[in-house]
Amino acid sequence: MCGRAIHGGAGTLPRADMGGDKEAKYRAGLSASLDAGYAVLHGGGTSLDAVTQAVTVLEDNPLFNAGLGSVFTLDGHNELDASIMDGSTLNAGAVCGVTHIRNPVQLARTVMEHSEFVMLSGEGAEEFALSRGISLVPRSYFHTVERWRQLERIRDGDTGLSALTISHVGTVGAVALDGGGRLAAATSTGGMTGKRYHRIGDSPIIGAGTYADDRSCAVSATGHGEVFIRAAVAHDICSRMRFGGRTLEAAVREVVLGELVELRGEGGVIAIDRRGEISMEFNSEGMFRGCRRSGEGARIAIYRP
Numbered sequence: 237m238c239g240r241a242i243h244g245g246a247g248t249l250p251r252a253d254m255g256g257d258k259e260a261k262y263r264a265g266l267s268a269s270l271d272a273g274y275a276v277l278h279g280g281g282t283s284l285d286a287v288t289q290a291v292t293v294l295e296d297n298p299l300f301n302a303g304l305g306s307v308f309t310l311d312g313h314n315e316l317d318a319s320i321m322d323g324s325t326l327n328a329g330a331v332c333g334v335t336h337i338r339n340p341v342q343l344a345r346t347v348m349e350h351s352e353f354v355m356l357s358g359e360g361a362e363e364f365a366l367s368r369g370i371s372l373v374p375r376s377y378f379h380t381v382e383r384w385r386q387l388e389r390i391r392d393g394d395t396g397l398s399a400l401t402i403s404h405v406g407t408v409g410a411v412a413l414d415g416g417g418r419l420a421a422a423t424s425t426g427g428m429t430g431k432r433y434h435r436i437g438d439s440p441i442i443g444a445g446t447y448a449d450d451r452s453c454a455v456s457a458t459g460h461g462e463v464f465i466r467a468a469v470a471h472d473i474c475s476r477m478r479f480g481g482r483t484l485e486a487a488v489r490e491v492v493l494g495e496l497v498e499l500r501g502e503g504g505v506i507a508i509d510r511r512g513e514i515s516m517e518f519n520s521e522g523m524f525r526g527c528r529r530s531g532e533g534a535r536i537a538i539y540r541p
Contacts, residue, residue, distance in 0.1 A: 239413050239512040240273040240283075242266060242290050244300045244524030245406025246458045246504040254522075254538065262299055266526040266536050269293040273412060274528055283412040283420035283454075284322055284345070290410035291318075291341040291422045298380050300524075301406035303339055306378050306426025308387040314378040316426055317440040318344040319355075323419030323448030330355040330440040336362055336372035341424045343370060344440070355440060383429070390430035407439050409456025411448070411508045419510060421446050421454040421470070428461075437461025443471035450510060452477040453484055459496075459503010459520065467495050473507060484508075488515040 244266055254262075273290035277283070295303025306314045318340035319330035329348025332355065337343050346368050347356055356364055362372060409423040423446045425439040438445035438461040445461070447470035448454035455470040464470075469491055476487035488507055496503065497519055504518025506525060516525045516537075526536040 238277045238415055239508050239514055239527070239529040240270065240277065240286055240290065240410060241506040241508055241514050241516055241527035242269045242273065242294070242408070242410045242525065243456060243458055243504070243506045243516070244294060244408050246518045246520045246523035247401060247406065247502060250521070251539065259538065262524060262538065263536050265294065265297045265299050266524060267534065268297070269410070270526045270528050270534050270536070273410060277412065277414055277530075280415065282416070283414040283418045284320070286412040286414065287320065287410040287420045287422040288341055288345055290412070291408055291424050292339050294408035295339050295341060295424055298382070300408050301426045302408040302424040303426075304378060305380060305383065307383050307429040309427070310387075310391070310430045310432050312387065314375065314426060315431075315434065316340045316424070317436060318422070318424035319440045319442060319446040320344045320348060320422040321420065321442060321446050321448040321454075322348070323421070323450040323454055326449065328354050328442045328446070330442060331357065331361040332436045332440040333358040333434055334361050335375055337365060337370070338373045338377065341422050344422070346370065354442065386429050407445070407458035409446070409458060409506060411454040411456050411506055413454070413508050413510065413512050417450065417510060419448045419450050419454040419508065421448040421456045423456045423458075438464035438469070441465055443468050445470060447471045447474050449474050449478065453487075453507050453509040455505050455507045457503065457505045458523065459518075460501045463496060463499045463501025464503065467491070467499060467501065469496070469505065473505065477509065484513045484515050488517045492517045492519055
């Protein structure tokens with residue numbers, strides 16, 4: 237049984253801001269990512285290849301807060317983070333605070349596969365990218381009109397904005413199980429609109445925003461990063477399965493609807509276990525998400541049924 241799930245971020249998502257052509261575009265973007273991951277697995281590829289490709293597609297889509305669609309810091313720059321993990325070996329790679337990398341998830345995988353490190357940051361990560369033949373892009377590549385307008389609203393002190401409005405935070409991610417029973421997870425983000433001091437959230441932190449272990453499950457998280465770090469969300473879900481005997485659904489619900497709520501953390505996760513069971517749970521108003529298992533059609537959603 238092969239399977240995969242993706243997310244495009246969770247948070248405050250007013251229904252009045254969605255619908256019609258805008259919703260159709262988001263759904264099309266999620267479908268393209270799901271199809272990319274499915275094509276890899278259907279062709280006999282690995283779960284690592286599937287999550288890398290699925291996240292790359294989302295990074296290249298300006299609708300989502302990762303890669304091309306990344307939000308701006310308060311001083312008008314883009315700082316990108318990503319991580320990836322192989323559940324069969326527990327190998328992992330991550331980058332944070334990069335400013336010239338078109339697809340941070342691909343660099344995170346390169347760190348995992350071609351260095352002795354797990355996480356590289358900023359200029360060091362980009363120096364490593366060049367050493368591995370990965371081209372840098374100008375900062376102008378990440379500039380989109382919509383994201384700049386969001387920054388201007390923050391700078392102007394728009395009190396109508398929630399700090400967790402999905403369009404101003406958000407993350408993308410993917411989890412997968414391949415035909416060999418191997419699990420993998422990947423997460424990528426542009427961070428928070430108007431963030432300061434080179435703030436880093438949970439997305440590049442193994443055990444918080446991303447975790448995969450063939451003995452339990454693979455998880456990619458999205459939401460209030462500081463709380464996800466404090467709760468070690470992704471690892472906690474895996475541990476509840478491995479050591480506590482929980483089912484995937486039970487472990488996810490205990491963490492997302494229990495632990496996070498108690499800590500006032502908003503967001504959600506996607507997860508898949510070694511049997512191909514999939515959970516996509518959130519405690520926020522909405523979460524862009526989709527999943528597909530072998531022999532079944534794709535499921536894409538934004539709000540609760």
